[in-house]
Amino acid sequence: MTSPETRPDIFDRTLRARRRDRMMPRFADHDFLYRLMRDELLDRLTDVQRDLPEALVIGCPDGSARAALEAMDKRVACVDPAFLAARGAGGVQGDEDALPFADNSFDLIIACGTLDSVNDLPGALILMRRVLRPDGLMLAAFAAAGSLSTLKAALLAAEGDRPAQHVHPQIDVRxxxxxxxxxxFAMPVADGETLTIRYGDIVRLMHDLRHMGAGNVLASRPPALGRDTLMRAAAHFADAADPDGRTAEQMAILYLSGWKPDASQAAPARRGSARVSLAEALKAKPQT
Known part of the structure:
Protein backbone atom coordinates (compact mmCIF):
# COMPACT_ATOMS: atom_id res chain seq x y z
CA MET A 1 0.00 0.00 0.00
CA THR A 2 1.27 3.49 -0.82
CA SER A 3 2.34 5.40 2.28
CA PRO A 4 1.24 9.02 2.97
CA GLU A 5 4.82 10.12 2.35
CA THR A 6 4.89 8.66 -1.18
CA ARG A 7 1.24 9.01 -2.19
CA PRO A 8 1.00 11.40 -5.15
CA ASP A 9 -0.79 14.69 -4.60
CA ILE A 10 -4.27 15.09 -6.05
CA PHE A 11 -3.82 18.85 -6.24
CA ASP A 12 -0.82 20.86 -7.38
CA ARG A 13 0.14 22.73 -4.20
CA THR A 14 2.28 25.30 -6.00
CA LEU A 15 -0.36 26.06 -8.61
CA ARG A 16 -3.03 26.27 -5.92
CA ALA A 17 -1.05 28.90 -4.02
CA ARG A 18 -0.19 30.80 -7.20
CA ARG A 19 -3.79 30.98 -8.36
CA ARG A 20 -4.98 32.15 -4.96
CA ASP A 21 -2.36 34.88 -5.09
CA ARG A 22 -3.43 35.79 -8.62
CA MET A 23 -7.06 36.19 -7.56
CA MET A 24 -6.25 38.73 -4.86
CA PRO A 25 -6.45 42.03 -6.82
CA ARG A 26 -10.00 41.30 -8.02
CA PHE A 27 -11.28 38.98 -5.31
CA ALA A 28 -13.60 41.59 -3.79
CA ASP A 29 -15.62 41.65 -7.03
CA HIS A 30 -16.09 37.86 -7.03
CA ASP A 31 -16.22 36.94 -3.34
CA PHE A 32 -19.93 36.12 -3.01
CA LEU A 33 -19.39 32.43 -2.17
CA TYR A 34 -16.71 33.23 0.37
CA ARG A 35 -18.93 35.86 2.01
CA LEU A 36 -21.84 33.43 2.15
CA MET A 37 -19.73 30.76 3.86
CA ARG A 38 -17.96 33.19 6.18
CA ASP A 39 -21.20 34.81 7.33
CA GLU A 40 -22.86 31.44 7.94
CA LEU A 41 -19.92 30.19 10.02
CA LEU A 42 -19.84 33.37 12.07
CA ASP A 43 -23.60 33.18 12.56
CA ARG A 44 -23.28 29.61 13.84
CA LEU A 45 -20.55 30.71 16.19
CA THR A 46 -22.92 33.20 17.84
CA ASP A 47 -24.98 30.23 19.07
CA VAL A 48 -22.03 28.87 21.05
CA GLN A 49 -22.16 29.60 24.78
CA ARG A 50 -18.41 29.50 25.35
CA ASP A 51 -15.71 32.14 25.16
CA LEU A 52 -13.22 30.27 22.90
CA PRO A 53 -10.73 33.16 23.16
CA GLU A 54 -7.89 31.88 20.93
CA ALA A 55 -8.95 31.43 17.31
CA LEU A 56 -7.35 30.24 14.08
CA VAL A 57 -8.72 31.25 10.67
CA ILE A 58 -7.84 28.88 7.81
CA GLY A 59 -8.39 30.58 4.45
CA CYS A 60 -8.09 34.35 4.80
CA PRO A 61 -8.30 36.02 1.38
CA ASP A 62 -9.48 39.39 2.69
CA GLY A 63 -8.97 39.56 6.46
CA SER A 64 -12.70 39.97 7.12
CA ALA A 65 -13.05 36.79 9.20
CA ARG A 66 -10.15 37.89 11.36
CA ALA A 67 -11.69 41.32 11.88
CA ALA A 68 -15.06 39.82 12.81
CA LEU A 69 -13.50 37.49 15.38
CA GLU A 70 -11.38 40.27 16.85
CA ALA A 71 -14.59 42.28 17.24
CA MET A 72 -15.74 39.40 19.46
CA ASP A 73 -12.64 39.98 21.62
CA LYS A 74 -10.83 36.91 20.34
CA ARG A 75 -7.10 36.68 19.70
CA VAL A 76 -6.75 35.51 16.11
CA ALA A 77 -4.09 33.82 14.00
CA CYS A 78 -4.49 33.24 10.26
CA VAL A 79 -3.10 30.73 7.79
CA ASP A 80 -3.69 30.55 4.03
CA PRO A 81 -2.25 28.35 1.26
CA ALA A 82 -1.23 31.51 -0.63
CA PHE A 83 1.49 33.97 0.36
CA LEU A 84 -0.28 37.21 -0.57
CA ALA A 85 -3.53 36.19 1.11
CA ALA A 86 -1.71 35.20 4.29
CA ARG A 87 0.35 38.39 4.33
CA GLY A 88 -2.70 40.58 3.73
CA ALA A 89 -4.43 39.09 6.77
CA GLY A 90 -1.33 39.30 8.95
CA GLY A 91 -1.00 35.52 8.94
CA VAL A 92 1.32 32.79 7.73
CA GLN A 93 1.39 30.69 4.57
CA GLY A 94 0.69 26.99 5.03
CA ASP A 95 -1.36 24.04 3.82
CA GLU A 96 -4.22 22.64 5.85
CA ASP A 97 -2.68 19.16 5.92
CA ALA A 98 0.62 20.58 7.23
CA LEU A 99 -0.49 23.23 9.73
CA PRO A 100 2.49 25.09 11.26
CA PHE A 101 1.08 25.18 14.80
CA ALA A 102 1.68 23.18 17.96
CA ASP A 103 -0.90 20.86 19.44
CA ASN A 104 -3.41 22.44 21.85
CA SER A 105 -2.84 25.98 20.55
CA PHE A 106 -6.41 27.21 19.86
CA ASP A 107 -9.92 27.11 21.26
CA LEU A 108 -11.60 27.73 17.90
CA ILE A 109 -10.87 27.04 14.23
CA ILE A 110 -12.79 28.69 11.39
CA ALA A 111 -11.88 27.04 8.05
CA CYS A 112 -13.55 28.86 5.19
CA GLY A 113 -13.48 27.94 1.54
CA THR A 114 -10.29 25.92 1.07
CA LEU A 115 -10.81 22.34 2.22
CA ASP A 116 -12.25 21.30 -1.14
CA SER A 117 -8.76 21.46 -2.68
CA VAL A 118 -6.54 20.13 0.11
CA ASN A 119 -4.60 16.98 -0.78
CA ASP A 120 -5.14 15.10 2.46
CA LEU A 121 -8.54 16.06 3.86
CA PRO A 122 -8.59 13.33 6.54
CA GLY A 123 -5.09 14.42 7.61
CA ALA A 124 -6.14 18.08 7.65
CA LEU A 125 -9.09 17.31 9.90
CA ILE A 126 -6.87 15.30 12.25
CA LEU A 127 -4.39 18.18 12.42
CA MET A 128 -7.17 20.66 13.15
CA ARG A 129 -8.34 18.49 16.02
CA ARG A 130 -4.79 18.25 17.33
CA VAL A 131 -4.13 22.01 17.32
CA LEU A 132 -7.40 22.59 19.18
CA ARG A 133 -7.41 22.55 22.95
CA PRO A 134 -9.72 20.05 24.68
CA ASP A 135 -13.35 21.15 24.27
CA GLY A 136 -12.32 23.40 21.36
CA LEU A 137 -14.58 23.89 18.35
CA MET A 138 -13.92 23.50 14.62
CA LEU A 139 -16.26 25.10 12.06
CA ALA A 140 -15.63 24.67 8.33
CA ALA A 141 -17.31 25.40 5.01
CA PHE A 142 -16.35 24.54 1.43
CA ALA A 143 -17.78 23.55 -1.96
CA ALA A 144 -19.22 20.04 -2.04
CA ALA A 145 -20.65 17.34 -4.28
CA GLY A 146 -23.29 18.73 -6.61
CA SER A 147 -21.39 21.93 -7.39
CA LEU A 148 -21.01 23.12 -11.00
CA SER A 149 -23.26 20.42 -12.43
CA THR A 150 -24.27 22.55 -15.43
CA LEU A 151 -20.68 23.43 -16.27
CA LYS A 152 -19.61 19.78 -16.01
CA ALA A 153 -22.43 18.68 -18.29
CA ALA A 154 -21.55 21.34 -20.89
CA LEU A 155 -17.86 20.38 -20.89
CA LEU A 156 -18.66 16.67 -21.08
CA ALA A 157 -20.91 17.23 -24.08
CA ALA A 158 -18.35 19.49 -25.76
CA GLU A 159 -15.50 16.99 -25.46
CA GLY A 160 -17.42 14.02 -26.81
CA ASP A 161 -15.72 10.63 -26.57
CA ARG A 162 -12.57 11.92 -24.85
CA PRO A 163 -13.71 13.92 -21.83
CA ALA A 164 -11.17 15.29 -19.38
CA GLN A 165 -11.54 16.16 -15.70
CA HIS A 166 -11.93 19.93 -15.45
CA VAL A 167 -13.77 20.06 -12.11
CA HIS A 168 -12.33 18.86 -8.82
CA PRO A 169 -13.57 15.68 -7.13
CA GLN A 170 -16.12 16.60 -4.48
CA ILE A 171 -17.18 15.19 -1.12
CA ASP A 172 -20.79 14.75 0.00
CA VAL A 173 -22.45 15.24 3.38
CA ARG A 174 -22.45 11.57 4.39
CA PHE A 185 -14.14 14.94 16.64
CA ALA A 186 -16.88 14.70 19.22
CA MET A 187 -20.47 15.64 18.31
CA PRO A 188 -19.69 15.79 14.56
CA VAL A 189 -22.20 17.55 12.33
CA ALA A 190 -22.20 17.78 8.53
CA ASP A 191 -24.92 19.65 6.69
CA GLY A 192 -25.21 21.83 3.63
CA GLU A 193 -27.11 24.13 1.33
CA THR A 194 -27.27 24.64 -2.42
CA LEU A 195 -26.97 28.06 -4.01
CA THR A 196 -28.34 28.72 -7.51
CA ILE A 197 -26.47 31.32 -9.56
CA ARG A 198 -27.73 32.39 -12.97
CA TYR A 199 -25.32 33.35 -15.76
CA GLY A 200 -25.76 34.93 -19.14
CA ASP A 201 -22.96 32.83 -20.61
CA ILE A 202 -20.32 30.25 -19.69
CA VAL A 203 -17.48 32.76 -19.95
CA ARG A 204 -18.86 34.82 -17.06
CA LEU A 205 -19.07 31.67 -14.92
CA MET A 206 -15.46 30.78 -15.71
CA HIS A 207 -14.46 34.36 -14.99
CA ASP A 208 -16.04 34.14 -11.53
CA LEU A 209 -14.30 30.83 -10.80
CA ARG A 210 -10.94 32.23 -11.85
CA HIS A 211 -11.18 35.34 -9.69
CA MET A 212 -12.44 33.50 -6.61
CA GLY A 213 -9.51 31.09 -6.86
CA ALA A 214 -11.73 28.13 -7.76
CA GLY A 215 -10.13 27.09 -11.05
CA ASN A 216 -8.73 23.63 -11.78
CA VAL A 217 -5.57 22.92 -9.76
CA LEU A 218 -5.53 19.13 -10.17
CA ALA A 219 -2.04 17.73 -10.44
CA SER A 220 -3.22 15.72 -13.46
CA ARG A 221 -5.27 18.54 -15.00
CA PRO A 222 -5.78 18.44 -18.77
CA PRO A 223 -4.50 21.08 -21.21
CA ALA A 224 -6.45 24.31 -21.49
CA LEU A 225 -9.66 24.11 -23.48
CA GLY A 226 -9.23 24.78 -27.17
CA ARG A 227 -11.31 27.46 -28.87
CA ASP A 228 -13.55 24.96 -30.67
CA THR A 229 -14.21 22.96 -27.49
CA LEU A 230 -14.98 26.13 -25.54
CA MET A 231 -17.41 27.28 -28.23
CA ARG A 232 -19.22 23.92 -28.13
CA ALA A 233 -19.36 24.06 -24.32
CA ALA A 234 -20.74 27.60 -24.50
CA ALA A 235 -23.44 26.43 -26.88
CA HIS A 236 -24.43 23.52 -24.58
CA PHE A 237 -24.46 25.89 -21.60
CA ALA A 238 -26.72 28.29 -23.51
CA ASP A 239 -29.04 25.43 -24.50
CA ALA A 240 -29.74 24.90 -20.78
CA ALA A 241 -30.85 28.51 -20.33
CA ASP A 242 -34.20 29.57 -18.94
CA PRO A 243 -36.59 31.58 -21.14
CA ASP A 244 -34.87 34.81 -20.10
CA GLY A 245 -31.59 33.58 -21.60
CA ARG A 246 -29.79 32.97 -18.32
CA THR A 247 -28.52 29.53 -17.28
CA ALA A 248 -28.77 28.25 -13.69
CA GLU A 249 -25.63 26.85 -12.07
CA GLN A 250 -25.50 25.13 -8.70
CA MET A 251 -22.98 25.57 -5.91
CA ALA A 252 -23.38 23.10 -3.05
CA ILE A 253 -21.84 24.30 0.22
CA LEU A 254 -20.89 21.81 2.92
CA TYR A 255 -20.71 22.89 6.56
CA LEU A 256 -18.83 20.91 9.20
CA SER A 257 -18.59 21.27 12.95
CA GLY A 258 -16.96 19.20 15.64
CA TRP A 259 -15.52 19.51 19.11
CA LYS A 260 -12.19 18.24 20.37
CA PRO A 261 -13.05 15.55 22.92
CA ASP A 262 -12.99 16.46 26.58
CA ALA A 263 -14.02 14.58 29.72
CA SER A 264 -16.77 17.13 30.39
CA GLN A 265 -18.61 16.32 27.15
CA ALA A 266 -21.41 13.86 26.55
CA ALA A 267 -20.45 10.58 24.90
CA PRO A 268 -19.63 11.03 21.19
CA ALA A 269 -22.04 9.94 18.47
CA ARG A 270 -21.59 6.58 16.77
CA ARG A 271 -18.98 6.81 14.02
CA GLY A 272 -20.47 7.99 10.74
CA SER A 273 -23.86 8.94 12.20
CA ALA A 274 -23.36 12.76 12.29
CA ARG A 275 -27.09 13.32 12.73
CA VAL A 276 -27.24 15.22 16.01
CA SER A 277 -29.05 18.52 15.54
CA LEU A 278 -26.89 21.57 14.98
CA ALA A 279 -28.53 23.37 17.90
CA GLU A 280 -27.49 20.57 20.28
CA ALA A 281 -23.98 20.26 18.87
CA LEU A 282 -23.29 23.96 19.19
CA LYS A 283 -25.13 24.19 22.49
CA ALA A 284 -27.44 26.89 21.23
CA LYS A 285 -28.84 29.52 23.55
CA PRO A 286 -32.48 29.00 24.55
CA GLN A 287 -35.00 31.14 22.69
CA THR A 288 -36.57 33.96 24.66
Whole structure:
Protein backbone atom coordinates (compact mmCIF):
# COMPACT_ATOMS: atom_id res chain seq x y z
CA MET A 1 0.00 0.00 0.00
CA THR A 2 1.27 3.49 -0.82
CA SER A 3 2.34 5.40 2.28
CA PRO A 4 1.24 9.02 2.97
CA GLU A 5 4.82 10.12 2.35
CA THR A 6 4.89 8.66 -1.18
CA ARG A 7 1.24 9.01 -2.19
CA PRO A 8 1.00 11.40 -5.15
CA ASP A 9 -0.79 14.69 -4.60
CA ILE A 10 -4.27 15.09 -6.05
CA PHE A 11 -3.82 18.85 -6.24
CA ASP A 12 -0.82 20.86 -7.38
CA ARG A 13 0.14 22.73 -4.20
CA THR A 14 2.28 25.30 -6.00
CA LEU A 15 -0.36 26.06 -8.61
CA ARG A 16 -3.03 26.27 -5.92
CA ALA A 17 -1.05 28.90 -4.02
CA ARG A 18 -0.19 30.80 -7.20
CA ARG A 19 -3.79 30.98 -8.36
CA ARG A 20 -4.98 32.15 -4.96
CA ASP A 21 -2.36 34.88 -5.09
CA ARG A 22 -3.43 35.79 -8.62
CA MET A 23 -7.06 36.19 -7.56
CA MET A 24 -6.25 38.73 -4.86
CA PRO A 25 -6.45 42.03 -6.82
CA ARG A 26 -10.00 41.30 -8.02
CA PHE A 27 -11.28 38.98 -5.31
CA ALA A 28 -13.60 41.59 -3.79
CA ASP A 29 -15.62 41.65 -7.03
CA HIS A 30 -16.09 37.86 -7.03
CA ASP A 31 -16.22 36.94 -3.34
CA PHE A 32 -19.93 36.12 -3.01
CA LEU A 33 -19.39 32.43 -2.17
CA TYR A 34 -16.71 33.23 0.37
CA ARG A 35 -18.93 35.86 2.01
CA LEU A 36 -21.84 33.43 2.15
CA MET A 37 -19.73 30.76 3.86
CA ARG A 38 -17.96 33.19 6.18
CA ASP A 39 -21.20 34.81 7.33
CA GLU A 40 -22.86 31.44 7.94
CA LEU A 41 -19.92 30.19 10.02
CA LEU A 42 -19.84 33.37 12.07
CA ASP A 43 -23.60 33.18 12.56
CA ARG A 44 -23.28 29.61 13.84
CA LEU A 45 -20.55 30.71 16.19
CA THR A 46 -22.92 33.20 17.84
CA ASP A 47 -24.98 30.23 19.07
CA VAL A 48 -22.03 28.87 21.05
CA GLN A 49 -22.16 29.60 24.78
CA ARG A 50 -18.41 29.50 25.35
CA ASP A 51 -15.71 32.14 25.16
CA LEU A 52 -13.22 30.27 22.90
CA PRO A 53 -10.73 33.16 23.16
CA GLU A 54 -7.89 31.88 20.93
CA ALA A 55 -8.95 31.43 17.31
CA LEU A 56 -7.35 30.24 14.08
CA VAL A 57 -8.72 31.25 10.67
CA ILE A 58 -7.84 28.88 7.81
CA GLY A 59 -8.39 30.58 4.45
CA CYS A 60 -8.09 34.35 4.80
CA PRO A 61 -8.30 36.02 1.38
CA ASP A 62 -9.48 39.39 2.69
CA GLY A 63 -8.97 39.56 6.46
CA SER A 64 -12.70 39.97 7.12
CA ALA A 65 -13.05 36.79 9.20
CA ARG A 66 -10.15 37.89 11.36
CA ALA A 67 -11.69 41.32 11.88
CA ALA A 68 -15.06 39.82 12.81
CA LEU A 69 -13.50 37.49 15.38
CA GLU A 70 -11.38 40.27 16.85
CA ALA A 71 -14.59 42.28 17.24
CA MET A 72 -15.74 39.40 19.46
CA ASP A 73 -12.64 39.98 21.62
CA LYS A 74 -10.83 36.91 20.34
CA ARG A 75 -7.10 36.68 19.70
CA VAL A 76 -6.75 35.51 16.11
CA ALA A 77 -4.09 33.82 14.00
CA CYS A 78 -4.49 33.24 10.26
CA VAL A 79 -3.10 30.73 7.79
CA ASP A 80 -3.69 30.55 4.03
CA PRO A 81 -2.25 28.35 1.26
CA ALA A 82 -1.23 31.51 -0.63
CA PHE A 83 1.49 33.97 0.36
CA LEU A 84 -0.28 37.21 -0.57
CA ALA A 85 -3.53 36.19 1.11
CA ALA A 86 -1.71 35.20 4.29
CA ARG A 87 0.35 38.39 4.33
CA GLY A 88 -2.70 40.58 3.73
CA ALA A 89 -4.43 39.09 6.77
CA GLY A 90 -1.33 39.30 8.95
CA GLY A 91 -1.00 35.52 8.94
CA VAL A 92 1.32 32.79 7.73
CA GLN A 93 1.39 30.69 4.57
CA GLY A 94 0.69 26.99 5.03
CA ASP A 95 -1.36 24.04 3.82
CA GLU A 96 -4.22 22.64 5.85
CA ASP A 97 -2.68 19.16 5.92
CA ALA A 98 0.62 20.58 7.23
CA LEU A 99 -0.49 23.23 9.73
CA PRO A 100 2.49 25.09 11.26
CA PHE A 101 1.08 25.18 14.80
CA ALA A 102 1.68 23.18 17.96
CA ASP A 103 -0.90 20.86 19.44
CA ASN A 104 -3.41 22.44 21.85
CA SER A 105 -2.84 25.98 20.55
CA PHE A 106 -6.41 27.21 19.86
CA ASP A 107 -9.92 27.11 21.26
CA LEU A 108 -11.60 27.73 17.90
CA ILE A 109 -10.87 27.04 14.23
CA ILE A 110 -12.79 28.69 11.39
CA ALA A 111 -11.88 27.04 8.05
CA CYS A 112 -13.55 28.86 5.19
CA GLY A 113 -13.48 27.94 1.54
CA THR A 114 -10.29 25.92 1.07
CA LEU A 115 -10.81 22.34 2.22
CA ASP A 116 -12.25 21.30 -1.14
CA SER A 117 -8.76 21.46 -2.68
CA VAL A 118 -6.54 20.13 0.11
CA ASN A 119 -4.60 16.98 -0.78
CA ASP A 120 -5.14 15.10 2.46
CA LEU A 121 -8.54 16.06 3.86
CA PRO A 122 -8.59 13.33 6.54
CA GLY A 123 -5.09 14.42 7.61
CA ALA A 124 -6.14 18.08 7.65
CA LEU A 125 -9.09 17.31 9.90
CA ILE A 126 -6.87 15.30 12.25
CA LEU A 127 -4.39 18.18 12.42
CA MET A 128 -7.17 20.66 13.15
CA ARG A 129 -8.34 18.49 16.02
CA ARG A 130 -4.79 18.25 17.33
CA VAL A 131 -4.13 22.01 17.32
CA LEU A 132 -7.40 22.59 19.18
CA ARG A 133 -7.41 22.55 22.95
CA PRO A 134 -9.72 20.05 24.68
CA ASP A 135 -13.35 21.15 24.27
CA GLY A 136 -12.32 23.40 21.36
CA LEU A 137 -14.58 23.89 18.35
CA MET A 138 -13.92 23.50 14.62
CA LEU A 139 -16.26 25.10 12.06
CA ALA A 140 -15.63 24.67 8.33
CA ALA A 141 -17.31 25.40 5.01
CA PHE A 142 -16.35 24.54 1.43
CA ALA A 143 -17.78 23.55 -1.96
CA ALA A 144 -19.22 20.04 -2.04
CA ALA A 145 -20.65 17.34 -4.28
CA GLY A 146 -23.29 18.73 -6.61
CA SER A 147 -21.39 21.93 -7.39
CA LEU A 148 -21.01 23.12 -11.00
CA SER A 149 -23.26 20.42 -12.43
CA THR A 150 -24.27 22.55 -15.43
CA LEU A 151 -20.68 23.43 -16.27
CA LYS A 152 -19.61 19.78 -16.01
CA ALA A 153 -22.43 18.68 -18.29
CA ALA A 154 -21.55 21.34 -20.89
CA LEU A 155 -17.86 20.38 -20.89
CA LEU A 156 -18.66 16.67 -21.08
CA ALA A 157 -20.91 17.23 -24.08
CA ALA A 158 -18.35 19.49 -25.76
CA GLU A 159 -15.50 16.99 -25.46
CA GLY A 160 -17.42 14.02 -26.81
CA ASP A 161 -15.72 10.63 -26.57
CA ARG A 162 -12.57 11.92 -24.85
CA PRO A 163 -13.71 13.92 -21.83
CA ALA A 164 -11.17 15.29 -19.38
CA GLN A 165 -11.54 16.16 -15.70
CA HIS A 166 -11.93 19.93 -15.45
CA VAL A 167 -13.77 20.06 -12.11
CA HIS A 168 -12.33 18.86 -8.82
CA PRO A 169 -13.57 15.68 -7.13
CA GLN A 170 -16.12 16.60 -4.48
CA ILE A 171 -17.18 15.19 -1.12
CA ASP A 172 -20.79 14.75 0.00
CA VAL A 173 -22.45 15.24 3.38
CA ARG A 174 -22.45 11.57 4.39
CA UNK A 175 -18.75 11.09 3.63
CA UNK A 176 -17.89 14.33 5.42
CA UNK A 177 -19.71 13.24 8.57
CA UNK A 178 -17.80 9.97 8.54
CA UNK A 179 -14.48 11.79 8.08
CA UNK A 180 -15.22 14.02 11.07
CA UNK A 181 -15.86 11.02 13.29
CA UNK A 182 -12.80 9.17 12.01
CA UNK A 183 -10.68 12.27 12.65
CA UNK A 184 -11.67 12.06 16.32
CA PHE A 185 -14.14 14.94 16.64
CA ALA A 186 -16.88 14.70 19.22
CA MET A 187 -20.47 15.64 18.31
CA PRO A 188 -19.69 15.79 14.56
CA VAL A 189 -22.20 17.55 12.33
CA ALA A 190 -22.20 17.78 8.53
CA ASP A 191 -24.92 19.65 6.69
CA GLY A 192 -25.21 21.83 3.63
CA GLU A 193 -27.11 24.13 1.33
CA THR A 194 -27.27 24.64 -2.42
CA LEU A 195 -26.97 28.06 -4.01
CA THR A 196 -28.34 28.72 -7.51
CA ILE A 197 -26.47 31.32 -9.56
CA ARG A 198 -27.73 32.39 -12.97
CA TYR A 199 -25.32 33.35 -15.76
CA GLY A 200 -25.76 34.93 -19.14
CA ASP A 201 -22.96 32.83 -20.61
CA ILE A 202 -20.32 30.25 -19.69
CA VAL A 203 -17.48 32.76 -19.95
CA ARG A 204 -18.86 34.82 -17.06
CA LEU A 205 -19.07 31.67 -14.92
CA MET A 206 -15.46 30.78 -15.71
CA HIS A 207 -14.46 34.36 -14.99
CA ASP A 208 -16.04 34.14 -11.53
CA LEU A 209 -14.30 30.83 -10.80
CA ARG A 210 -10.94 32.23 -11.85
CA HIS A 211 -11.18 35.34 -9.69
CA MET A 212 -12.44 33.50 -6.61
CA GLY A 213 -9.51 31.09 -6.86
CA ALA A 214 -11.73 28.13 -7.76
CA GLY A 215 -10.13 27.09 -11.05
CA ASN A 216 -8.73 23.63 -11.78
CA VAL A 217 -5.57 22.92 -9.76
CA LEU A 218 -5.53 19.13 -10.17
CA ALA A 219 -2.04 17.73 -10.44
CA SER A 220 -3.22 15.72 -13.46
CA ARG A 221 -5.27 18.54 -15.00
CA PRO A 222 -5.78 18.44 -18.77
CA PRO A 223 -4.50 21.08 -21.21
CA ALA A 224 -6.45 24.31 -21.49
CA LEU A 225 -9.66 24.11 -23.48
CA GLY A 226 -9.23 24.78 -27.17
CA ARG A 227 -11.31 27.46 -28.87
CA ASP A 228 -13.55 24.96 -30.67
CA THR A 229 -14.21 22.96 -27.49
CA LEU A 230 -14.98 26.13 -25.54
CA MET A 231 -17.41 27.28 -28.23
CA ARG A 232 -19.22 23.92 -28.13
CA ALA A 233 -19.36 24.06 -24.32
CA ALA A 234 -20.74 27.60 -24.50
CA ALA A 235 -23.44 26.43 -26.88
CA HIS A 236 -24.43 23.52 -24.58
CA PHE A 237 -24.46 25.89 -21.60
CA ALA A 238 -26.72 28.29 -23.51
CA ASP A 239 -29.04 25.43 -24.50
CA ALA A 240 -29.74 24.90 -20.78
CA ALA A 241 -30.85 28.51 -20.33
CA ASP A 242 -34.20 29.57 -18.94
CA PRO A 243 -36.59 31.58 -21.14
CA ASP A 244 -34.87 34.81 -20.10
CA GLY A 245 -31.59 33.58 -21.60
CA ARG A 246 -29.79 32.97 -18.32
CA THR A 247 -28.52 29.53 -17.28
CA ALA A 248 -28.77 28.25 -13.69
CA GLU A 249 -25.63 26.85 -12.07
CA GLN A 250 -25.50 25.13 -8.70
CA MET A 251 -22.98 25.57 -5.91
CA ALA A 252 -23.38 23.10 -3.05
CA ILE A 253 -21.84 24.30 0.22
CA LEU A 254 -20.89 21.81 2.92
CA TYR A 255 -20.71 22.89 6.56
CA LEU A 256 -18.83 20.91 9.20
CA SER A 257 -18.59 21.27 12.95
CA GLY A 258 -16.96 19.20 15.64
CA TRP A 259 -15.52 19.51 19.11
CA LYS A 260 -12.19 18.24 20.37
CA PRO A 261 -13.05 15.55 22.92
CA ASP A 262 -12.99 16.46 26.58
CA ALA A 263 -14.02 14.58 29.72
CA SER A 264 -16.77 17.13 30.39
CA GLN A 265 -18.61 16.32 27.15
CA ALA A 266 -21.41 13.86 26.55
CA ALA A 267 -20.45 10.58 24.90
CA PRO A 268 -19.63 11.03 21.19
CA ALA A 269 -22.04 9.94 18.47
CA ARG A 270 -21.59 6.58 16.77
CA ARG A 271 -18.98 6.81 14.02
CA GLY A 272 -20.47 7.99 10.74
CA SER A 273 -23.86 8.94 12.20
CA ALA A 274 -23.36 12.76 12.29
CA ARG A 275 -27.09 13.32 12.73
CA VAL A 276 -27.24 15.22 16.01
CA SER A 277 -29.05 18.52 15.54
CA LEU A 278 -26.89 21.57 14.98
CA ALA A 279 -28.53 23.37 17.90
CA GLU A 280 -27.49 20.57 20.28
CA ALA A 281 -23.98 20.26 18.87
CA LEU A 282 -23.29 23.96 19.19
CA LYS A 283 -25.13 24.19 22.49
CA ALA A 284 -27.44 26.89 21.23
CA LYS A 285 -28.84 29.52 23.55
CA PRO A 286 -32.48 29.00 24.55
CA GLN A 287 -35.00 31.14 22.69
CA THR A 288 -36.57 33.96 24.66
Missing amino acids: AAGDLLARAG
